[in-house]
Amino acid sequence: MKIKVIGKAHREEERNPYNFNQVHYNGPDRGVEGMAALTLNLNPPLLPYADIKIGGEYEVDFGLRGYVVSFTPTKF
Secondary structure (H helix, E strand, O other): OEEEEEEEEEEEEOOOOEEEEEEEEEEOOOOOOOOEEEEEEEOHHHOOHHHOOOOOEEEEEEOOOOOEEEEEEOOO
16 A cells, blocks of 8 residues: 555553654545545554655555554665
8 A cells, every 4th residue: 555644653651661653644434535544553663753754655565453563665
């Protein structure tokens, strides 16, 4: 699936050990007329936070359970 990033965030906390990047984009969703604002949670090793560009286009692949397994910039 191809997406265009419209926002990003990094979430990390030491008390409850979690560390992930969030990517925000517009896309189709059930029950929504037009486009919905959607969020993907990414494991930082897929692509470091600093390398995610707002306005950039990325290819996203999902595994069988719906988790993101690949997040790469598209090639022009």
